[in-house]
Amino acid sequence: MHTPFLPPSVVLVAAVLCGTLAAAAPAADAAARAKRGTPGAPAAAARDDPSRREDVRAFIDEMARRHGFVPGELETLFSRVRLSPAVIDLITPPASPRARSWLAYRARFLDPARVDGGVALWNRFAADLRRAETQYGVPAEIIVAIIGVETVYGRNSGNWRVIDALATLAFDYPKRAPFFRGELENFLLFVREHDLDVFSVRGSYAGAIGIPQFMPSSWRRWAVDFDGDGRVDLRESFVDAIGSVGSFLHAHGWVAGAPVAFPATVAGDDYRELALRDILPSIPIGDLARRGVTSTGLERAGLPPDTPAALIDLMTPDRPSEYWIGLTNFYVITRYNRSSFYAMSVFELAQAIRARRAAPAAPVQAGNTPVER
């Protein structure tokens, strides 16, 4: 994991704060609220000290009310939070949809080094991956590929202080403020439950943590202690990460033994409305042909005609789109990251890792890998 040491001053502050996120006695709650000072702090001061912002104070009050945090302790914590405009820049999608390119996206994840890294992780944790496959029904290569796409097998799990990232997105990114306030709430609970130093937890600019990049709410709901040491540790334990990815996909409806997606060809105009729909599988595969969508892989799979599917349009500027038929398991991968580019990268990387592991000397294919799961 990529987690550098904190400067000593931060460690000292963190040590003081560590373990203070305990439940408040009502008296302490009232006393802290009473000494909180007057509202209407100058804008500059509020920017430097988030704890003086009205919206942060309201959040602190809510955390005290709902979860028994001590307001004064959360104020001290938020006074040391650094809101970061860079986080807003990173999370803001490009202004023009044409900036999105499937081929460019795909090239970031489908490279020989990432395929080889996946084979190495699989070989190292083969028994645990088999156990996850048995317990959750999720193939080893899908779990390995998600960890590969997320963090290059734990090598790049993010260097942002999660408290800074989540506070920035909760309070300075109105578009998704409710979601990130929920994650900030879950992060404070997570830190309290695991007795962690709140400033020591590092992650992505979006607040995702550890080898599989779980958001705090996902960690609290779906992460599992898969190595049996009594703690859930997605920052250091690959085995916990493997089990937790399986647990997450299982909980989101992974269908054991079912295929993920098939390459498709389109003709006419009736397919266009399908391509504009959400990635939620909403058309029976038996209706695809009359909409101009065909797939020899899908036909060979012999699935029941009422199997729900989605037409996935993987677009690249100035090139024809690549079309796929996404089934329920494709949709389940998008619960991890709500993007068809993401899900297809995971799926293709998974196939490439499986193929490479089965035939170590074979070259990594540049085009679509065969899809026969």
Ligand SMILES: [Ca+2]
């Ligand atoms: Ca564990």
